[in-house]
Amino acid sequence: MTVPLLDVQDAVVDYHVPGRATVHAVAGVSISVGAGEIVGLVGESGCGKSTLGRAIVGLQKLSSGTVSLDGHPVAPVGRGARPVRDRGLQMVFQDPYSSLNPRRRIGKQIADGLSASTDPRPVGEQVAELLESVGLSANVASRFPHEFSGGQRQRIAIARALAPNPSVIVADEPVSALDASTRAQVTNLLTSLAAERGMGLLFISHDLSGVRHMADRVAVMYLGRIVENSPTEPLWGDPLHPYSEALIKAIPKLGMDAAAPVAPSGEVPDPANPPTGCRFHPRCPYAMDRCITDDPALVHIESTAEGSRDAACWLQPEDGPARRLVEFSVVGRP
Amino acid sequence: MSLLEIDDLRISLPTDGAPRVLVDGVSLRVNEGEFVGLAGESGSGKTVTALAALGFLPSGSTATGVVRLDGADVLSMSPRQLRGVRGQTVAMVFQDPMTSLHPMLSIETQLTEQLRAHQSISKRAAKDRAVQLLELVRIPNARHALTAYPHHFSGGMRQRIAIASALACDPRLLIADEITTALDVTVQAGILELLHQIRRDTGMAVVFITHDLGVMNVTADSLYVMYSGRVVEHGVTREVLAAPRHPYTRALIDALPDAHNLGEPLVAIPGDAATAENRPSGCAFHPRCAFAVDACRIEVPALRTVAAERELACHVDPFDPADRVTLLVETGA
Amino acid sequence: MSSPIVADPMLVPDDPSATPRRQRNRWSIRVRVPRAWRRPLAYVGVAIIGIWALVAIFAPIIAPFDPLAQSSPRFLAPSGAHLFGTDAVGRDVLSRVIYGARISLPIAVVLVALSLLVGGTIGAIAGYVGGVVDSVLMRIVDLFFAFPSIILAMAVSAALGPSLLNAVFAIVAVSWPSYARVMRSLVLTLRGSNFLAASRLLGISSGRALWREIVPNVAGPMLVLSTLELGSAVLLLSGLSFLGLGAIPPTPEWGAMVSDGARVFYYWWIAVFPGLAIFSVVIAFNFLGDVLRDGLDPRSSQSLATTDR
Numbered sequence: 001m002t003v004p005l006l007d008v009q010d011a012v013v014d015y016h017v018p019g020r021a022t023v024h025a026v027a028g029v030s031i032s033v034g035a036g037e038i039v040g041l042v043g044e045s046g047c048g049k050s051t052l053g054r055a056i057v058g059l060q061k062l063s064s065g066t067v068s069l070d071g072h073p074v075a076p077v078g079r080g081a082r083p084v085r086d087r088g089l090q091m092v093f094q095d096p097y098s099s100l101n102p103r104r105r106i107g108k109q110i111a112d113g114l115s116a117s118t119d120p121r122p123v124g125e126q127v128a129e130l131l132e133s134v135g136l137s138a139n140v141a142s143r144f145p146h147e148f149s150g151g152q153r154q155r156i157a158i159a160r161a162l163a164p165n166p167s168v169i170v171a172d173e174p175v176s177a178l179d180a181s182t183r184a185q186v187t188n189l190l191t192s193l194a195a196e197r198g199m200g201l202l203f204i205s206h207d208l209s210g211v212r213h214m215a216d217r218v219a220v221m222y223l224g225r226i227v228e229n230s231p232t233e234p235l236w237g238d239p240l241h242p243y244s245e246a247l248i249k250a251i252p253k254l255g256m257d258a259a260a261p262v263a264p265s266g267e268v269p270d271p272a273n274p275p276t277g278c279r280f281h282p283r284c285p286y287a288m289d290r291c292i293t294d295d296p297a298l299v300h301i302e303s304t305a306e307g308s309r310d311a312a313c314w315l316q317p318e319d320g321p322a323r324r325l326v327e328f329s330v331v332g333r334p
Numbered sequence: 335m336s337l338l339e340i341d342d343l344r345i346s347l348p349t350d351g352a353p354r355v356l357v358d359g360v361s362l363r364v365n366e367g368e369f370v371g372l373a374g375e376s377g378s379g380k381t382v383t384a385l386a387a388l389g390f391l392p393s394g395s396t397a398t399g400v401v402r403l404d405g406a407d408v409l410s411m412s413p414r415q416l417r418g419v420r421g422q423t424v425a426m427v428f429q430d431p432m433t434s435l436h437p438m439l440s441i442e443t444q445l446t447e448q449l450r451a452h453q454s455i456s457k458r459a460a461k462d463r464a465v466q467l468l469e470l471v472r473i474p475n476a477r478h479a480l481t482a483y484p485h486h487f488s489g490g491m492r493q494r495i496a497i498a499s500a501l502a503c504d505p506r507l508l509i510a511d512e513i514t515t516a517l518d519v520t521v522q523a524g525i526l527e528l529l530h531q532i533r534r535d536t537g538m539a540v541v542f543i544t545h546d547l548g549v550m551n552v553t554a555d556s557l558y559v560m561y562s563g564r565v566v567e568h569g570v571t572r573e574v575l576a577a578p579r580h581p582y583t584r585a586l587i588d589a590l591p592d593a594h595n596l597g598e599p600l601v602a603i604p605g606d607a608a609t610a611e612n613r614p615s616g617c618a619f620h621p622r623c624a625f626a627v628d629a630c631r632i633e634v635p636a637l638r639t640v641a642a643e644r645e646l647a648c649h650v651d652p653f654d655p656a657d658r659v660t661l662l663v664e665t666g667a
Numbered sequence: 668m669s670s671p672i673v674a675d676p677m678l679v680p681d682d683p684s685a686t687p688r689r690q691r692n693r694w695s696i697r698v699r700v701p702r703a704w705r706r707p708l709a710y711v712g713v714a715i716i717g718i719w720a721l722v723a724i725f726a727p728i729i730a731p732f733d734p735l736a737q738s739s740p741r742f743l744a745p746s747g748a749h750l751f752g753t754d755a756v757g758r759d760v761l762s763r764v765i766y767g768a769r770i771s772l773p774i775a776v777v778l779v780a781l782s783l784l785v786g787g788t789i790g791a792i793a794g795y796v797g798g799v800v801d802s803v804l805m806r807i808v809d810l811f812f813a814f815p816s817i818i819l820a821m822a823v824s825a826a827l828g829p830s831l832l833n834a835v836f837a838i839v840a841v842s843w844p845s846y847a848r849v850m851r852s853l854v855l856t857l858r859g860s861n862f863l864a865a866s867r868l869l870g871i872s873s874g875r876a877l878w879r880e881i882v883p884n885v886a887g888p889m890l891v892l893s894t895l896e897l898g899s900a901v902l903l904l905s906g907l908s909f910l911g912l913g914a915i916p917p918t919p920e921w922g923a924m925v926s927d928g929a930r931v932f933y934y935w936w937i938a939v940f941p942g943l944a945i946f947s948v949v950i951a952f953n954f955l956g957d958v959l960r961d962g963l964d965p966r967s968s969q970s971l972a973t974t975d976r
Binding site for chain 3: 058087089093103115157
């Protein structure tokens with residue numbers, strides 16, 4: 001097993017609100033991204049995926065756990081300049097309108113990432129190359145962000161993130177704020193860049209359909225935990241965790257025979273007050289007694305051609321054999 | 335007679351130069367109990383069209399055409415008549431659940447106010463009806479929920495309460511403008527289930543506006559695809575989305591991540607959507623259309639019936655299933 | 668096999684259906700006010716300040732008489748020879764008002780510059796560093812705000828002794844808190860912005876990021892605040908001089924002149940003309956501030972300078 005480029009172990013991020021219980025926004029997450037691998041991190045509002053993304057790159061302090069890039073630990077961003085080797089871990093943000101400084105020309109903002117460059121060519125040339133690699137013309141470097149559309153600004157943000165020649169990019173909902181046709185453009189861009197550069201990409205999103213299209217593997221997050229981590233197609237065809245199944249069933253689909261989307265029962269609990277045992281048990285159609293008291297860990301369930309399948313569910317025995325959820329279809333439940 | 339009939343609606347805003355046309359000759363029909371979808375990107379005019387059904391027109395705009403709600407022309411109603419219609423015959427729910435309810439009023443106040451404005455019933459009766467409405471939209475502990483305020487509820491629940499508020503006087507038509515766009519997918523599924531259930535229980539019709547074609551596919555019976563203030567295609571939703579005949583509809587579908595596109599890069603529509611300010615001549619989509627010919631630049635294509643239940647506004651009709659040439663065009667592209 | 672990256676509208680020149688974006692901004696300080704934004708008041712403001720600036724510069728040439736010397740009998744009403752009349756000592760009021768521009772205008776600018784420097788720095792530190800430092804600094808600001816400004820200015824000025832220089836110190840001491848509050852609030856908002864985070868991720872140090880990312884974004888609002896505060900500065904200075912704590916006679920400072928004239932208000936011209944001068948300058952700066960507020964938003968089409976070199 002090769003050493004993953006990005007390796008997150010047991011990450012925990014707590015929010016302390018005075019007067020209320022501590023909120024474990026991220027409650028023990030382990031995830032890794034290999035070279036050239038695209039990992040989708042999906043989940044709904046409040047699951048902690050954005051917090052996790054920020055904690056991974058160092059914009060948010062981890063309460064415990066480690067983040068390693070290429071074997072060496074990554075420190076949170078502090079007072080001084082970020083160490084050069086940490087700069088190999090970059091981020092693309094969700095909102096294209098606030099991730100670029102409105103008062104600086106975009107060429108200058110991209111050039112910020114070239115400060116540690118060993119490339120002997122003049123900065124202007126390197127910036128031009130970066131702009132072209134994201135599908136923009138080199139001569140727009142002297143323009144200001146407001147002269148571009150949302151999709152173009154995201155490309156600029158990507159160009160900026162590419163400047164320090166990163167090994168891993170964490171993209172936090174990079175296309176959610178764009179309209180449908182622009183989404184396609186920017187998603188394609190990220191995918192091809194990852195492939196061309198052998199770069200790892202952690203693609204955080206609430207849109208499972210979008211992730212299915214481009215990710216090699218998908219990690220599903222619920223209330224601060226990863227409940228399933230699986231190669232994409234096996235996850236879609238045969239989810240191991242009931243929440244993954246619920247998510248997939250809730251997606252409205254195209255096609256003449258599309259079934260009506262099904263909503264899981266109940267609501268997402270307050271993260272400050274998660275359920276006992278397995279966090280999903282109050283909404284799980286297959287919950288057993290054990291689920292109310294014991295919290296399952298994310299363990300390897302089975303290996304497929306595309307990679308290992310992990311799930312955190314008492315239905316799935318560690319190291320297999322994997323149980324198909326349809327075996328447990330519950331008759332009579334509303 | 336349809337519940338809602340819009341005939342050749344044209345809404346324009348005066349400007350320094352030529353008037354800015356927001357809706358350019360839109361016609362549509364909603365029958366009792368029917369879910370009609372309006373699909374399109376921002377700038378397509380779908381919201382302006384739907385608001386016209388309630389008699390809401392952008393301030394300063396002029397409107398021509400007919401908007402007949404239950405036989406009566408909404409556009410020629412007096413404000414007093416409109417007040418009687420809104421909430422009673424037709425109601426609306428909006429996109430943002432965070433701002434759709436009054437933050438300072440209790441749920442009870444918001445619901446009962448509505449009821450007592452339209453019907454002369456006692457406070458006690460209004461309160462009971464309010465509880466009934468909350469139960470209808472599956473808010474747990476309905477009676478207790480009356481005493482709560484909007485900020486106590488999540489986005490999905492607020493949207494349900496907004497729907498309850500809209501349903502208060504049993505409207506025959508509900509305008510749902512992107513009501514699930516801001517919600518998580520599981521929450522969205524719940525709201526869509528709710529709409530279907532309400533239809534089963536009350537026979538209410540819905541004009542469902544969204545840019546999300548997946549949602550449209552599982553919700554609307556009949557679909558109008560709008561581009562730049564005009565209807566470009568209309569038909570049975572699933573048929574339109576499975577076999578689109580307008581290049582724009584086709585392009586919208588192709589841009590979606592979907593089982594059909596696995597492994598292939600997503601196809602994006604080149605250029606930017608036409609806005610009311612710079613609508614191209616002739617067919618508004620022609621600058622971005624792979625099949626445009628000269629006629630497309632000159633003449634606005636009329637919406638005409640091209641099949642049993644399909645209307646299309648296109649000079650070229652490149653995806654006509656009866657036309658074998660299109661197969662060659664497709665494979666060559 | 669077609670490239671997965673679809674052609675970008677940016678690469679297509681003059682794409683008519685491209686999203687209408689604002690004109691390309693140049694690194695210039697020209698204010699191009701498009702039709703829709705025309706504000707005649709703004710031009711009035713700029714014109715007034717411009718005229719006073721010229722007056723101040725060319726005072727020796729314009730002024731008919733020596734502002735400090737007696738040139739005619741006292742208390743002459745406005746006439747052909749003395750357009751603004753003469754004061755209690757027989758000096759030409761017009762010449763004194765003209766020369767007064769040389770004092771009031773530059774000093775007002777200095778006042779604002781110093782207050783901006785002191786207040787802006789303190790506010791930026793409070794906002795950027797946060798925590799205890801922020802709390803302490805803001806309590807000090809609150810302390811200063813608790814005093815009515817003119818009283819505090821009087822106290823400081825009286826303690827230091829009446830002179831123009833001391834009046835400047837006093838006014839700065841009183842004015843800096845407004846700048847600090849606004850700066851802190853701006854910095855706090857910007858501190859959470861994603862472009863700052865991106866900059867830090869790329870390896871820019873905290874200090875450099877403060878300068879490169881935050882300062883350009885506060886410059887606009889702070890400039891607007893300054894122009895509006897200029898009016899207050901002029902008034903404060905005039906007020907102190909009026910009270911005898913600022914300019915010492917025979918310095919032709921407008922406030923001092925109003926003070927002298929108020930004592931002999933039967934001879935109205937001695938106080939009214941300098942008073943009008945103060946009024947015109949304060950209003951002009953307010954008008955200018957309004958224009959700048961609109962002009963400095965880079966998202967509007969008449970944007971002003973940015974700070975990349």
